[in-house]
């Protein structure tokens with residue numbers, strides 16, 4: 226079974242290293258100094274939870290054409306990096322290839338096989354010009370919610386902080402053979418990869434946090450524990466999450482917890498600088514469209530007012546534009 230991880234940075238590097246350690250036939254697509262370091266020395270994975278530090282030989286490439294057709298292509302790019310590289314990914318894709326979308330935010334395939342009047346709706350915020358819808362085709366897609374926290378601390382070195390769950394789910398909720406096979410391969414690599422019948426419910430619980438905590442942290446430079454307990458920012462996060470809840474429930478989502486519990490979960494993470502704040506600090510493009518703009522777009526599609534989301538989106542977009550990152 227051939228697996229390619231496309232965009233093997235923090236999350237893809239972690240997943241790729243675990244698969245390689247378990248003997249899977251895995252290759253990684255990366256670029257720049259990180260690619261060069263992995264080529265020269267292998268991928269060093271430091272796992273904080275277990276205290277392990279191992280350098281894993283990995284097959285890496287910049288050009289997908291070197292790797293050929295795959296059974297699974299696991300996309301672990303930042304959301305905005307995917308549409309421009311759909312063309313370059315084509316050599317990896319054959320008739321039986323499954324594309325696993327391991328990207329935060331509302332996925333571009335959200336309305337595929339959802340049923341009802343919105344079936345097949347495309348999302349311009351995450352898939353401008355329908356690049357993924359037409360270039361991959363939604364039938365190839367297996368959804369994935371990424372829970373681990375990891376970072377590239379220097380080229381060729383991934384630090385895994387915590388978590389090992391990659392929930393998988395078919396857009397139609399079925400327990401397909403392709404989902405089961407990948408789940409087994411990830412489990413053999415020591416990762417948790419349950420196949421979920423209602424992945425969209427999980428997407429929204431994760432998104433609740435990313436939608437609100439990430440832009441608020443980028444605007445205030447506060448860590449999660451602070452922004453989730455400060456009465457003012459907690460109120461802003463709560464308002465955004467309640468708007469998102471109305472949208473999601475109109476789309477058939479059932480939340481297993483309420484917003485206050487989700488915010489308490491964020492606070493419990495501690496003095497974490499969200500990925501959007503890290504991107505701003507490091508001068509990297511920010512995932513604003515996938516995490517915030519996409520929910521605003523869903524608000525428009527479902528006829529739901531989103532005043533709090535609109536306000537924070539306007540502020541964080543301008544903050545990012547002023548920094549040249551959006």
Ligand SMILES: NC(=O)C1=CN([C@@H]2O[C@H](COP(=O)(O)OP(=O)(O)OC[C@H]3O[C@@H](n4cnc5c(N)ncnc54)[C@H](OP(=O)(O)O)[C@@H]3O)[C@@H](O)[C@H]2O)C=CC1
Pocket residue numbers: 231232233234235236237254255256257259287301302303304306310327328329371372373374375376377500512
């Ligand atoms: N890191 C985390 O803890 C978590 C991340 N996520 C989500 O997972 C996804 C991936 O995030 P993360 O791993 O942090 O991101 P990273 O930026 O660490 O990884 C993406 C990698 O893809 C590379 N890349 C970008 N474009 C190309 C290209 N055209 N060809 C080859 N390589 C390319 C990047 O290189 P370069 O650096 O040069 O741009 C980078 O190494 C995001 O959606 C994120 O929100 C979800 C949960 C936690």
Ligand SMILES: CC(C)(CO)C(=O)C(=O)O
Pocket residue numbers: 431434435438439449491494497498499500501
């Ligand atoms: C904020 C957090 C921890 C979850 O909402 C996250 O996923 C991020 O930093 O991007």
